[in-house]
Amino acid sequence: MRSMPLPMENSWRHVFKLDPDRIIGEQELEAVCTSGSDAIIIGGSSGVTYENTEALLERIRRFKIDCALEVSELDAIVSGFDLYLIPMVLNTKRPEWLIGHHARAIEKYGPFIPWDRLVSEGYIVLNPEATVARITEADTSLDAAAAAGYAGAADKLMQLPIIYVEYSGRFGVMELVGEVRRQLTQARLFYGGGITNAETARQAAAVSDTVVVGNVIYSDLAGALATVEAVKGARSSSIGG
Numbered sequence: 467m468r469s470m471p472l473p474m475e476n477s478w479r480h481v482f483k484l485d486p487d488r489i490i491g492e493q494e495l496e497a498v499c500t501s502g503s504d505a506i507i508i509g510g511s512s513g514v515t516y517e518n519t520e521a522l523l524e525r526i527r528r529f530k531i532d533c534a535l536e537v538s539e540l541d542a543i544v545s546g547f548d549l550y551l552i553p554m555v556l557n558t559k560r561p562e563w564l565i566g567h568h569a570r571a572i573e574k575y576g577p578f579i580p581w582d583r584l585v586s587e588g589y590i591v592l593n594p595e596a597t598v599a600r601i602t603e604a605d606t607s608l609d610a611a612a613a614a615g616y617a618g619a620a621d622k623l624m625q626l627p628i629i630y631v632e633y634s635g636r637f638g639v640m641e642l643v644g645e646v647r648r649q650l651t652q653a654r655l656f657y658g659g660g661i662t663n664a665e666t667a668r669q670a671a672a673v674s675d676t677v678v679v680g681n682v683i684y685s686d687l688a689g690a691l692a693t694v695e696a697v698k699g700a701r702s703s704s705i706g707g
């Protein structure tokens with residue numbers, strides 16, 4: 467997608483994902499942004515608007531931390547982010563979530579797209595209860611070999627820079643994540659879903675390059691903050707040897 471890769475997302479080991487459709491207080495936001503995490507992703511699968519995205523970005527900009535927008539809604543793209551993450555759902559049954567919305571966005575806004583700030587993510591969505599699974603009609607029944615097949619195709623045939631194993635709302639099967647990891651030769655592996663404490667964070671960090679922590683920020687901030695050190699101190703099969 468871009469000719470000269472920025473190193474930014476390659477240095478992310480731990481990321482917090484904030485949902486613009488949910489409320490977070492000033493103290494809580496400060497704790498998240500100064501926690502030692504590498505970046506904030508703003509994103510959600512529903513209720514994301516231009517207004518709530520812009521308001522959250524403005525609040526985060528008071529802190530010195532990378533901030534990326536994960537685009538799920540064309541009308542909610544706000545300028546001023548360090549990076550724009552573009553999800554492509556690999557295991558959807560509906561092609562618009564793999565490539566269709568993207569083609570229409572480019573058709574409409576092509577000349578205005580800052581390509582050097584866009585990074586595509588090949589999503590493998592595996593929790594059938596998640597909104598993202600329902601919206602995109604993802605085939606969440608994949609076993610480890612099938613998930614690794616999708617990952618291999620996206621890594622080697624599509625050359626996507628990020629593969630994202632997404633269990634949003636539920637802690638996933640780490641053996642499957644490890645099998646996905648073994649298929650990758652150039653892509654970075656993001657894992658997200660159901661991390662609620664240091665132990666689950668450590669397990670995810672052992673099999674992925676970047677660990678994404680979301681919902682627990684809103685239900686147990688102390689648990690969320692404990693994931694930072696757990697991930698930063700953990701070894702990974704890919705980058706820790």
Ligand SMILES: CC(C)=CCC/C(C)=C/CC/C(C)=C/CC/C(C)=C/CC/C(C)=C/CC/C(C)=C/CC/C(C)=C/COP(=O)(O)OP(=O)(O)O
Pocket residue numbers: 485509510511512536537538539540543544545546552553554555563564567568569571572575578579580589595596597598599601602632634635680
């Ligand atoms: C600087 C500037 C203004 C630039 C604008 C340039 C521009 C117009 C760029 C557009 C380029 C482009 C190709 C855009 C793609 C458009 C688009 C709508 C693509 C579809 C993306 C997609 C597949 C969305 C489906 C949902 C999804 C995968 C969302 C990702 C985030 C996610 C999974 C969040 C989890 O949500 P959460 O609510 O926490 O979880 P639950 O599911 O459990 O509820």
Ligand SMILES: O=P(O)(O)OC[C@@H](O)CO
Pocket residue numbers: 483632633634635636657658659660661678679680681682
């Ligand atoms: O909200 P949780 O379950 O932590 O998942 C994080 C992220 O992968 C959601 O897109």
Ligand SMILES: [Mg+2]
Pocket residue numbers: 485510680681
């Ligand atoms: Mg969420």
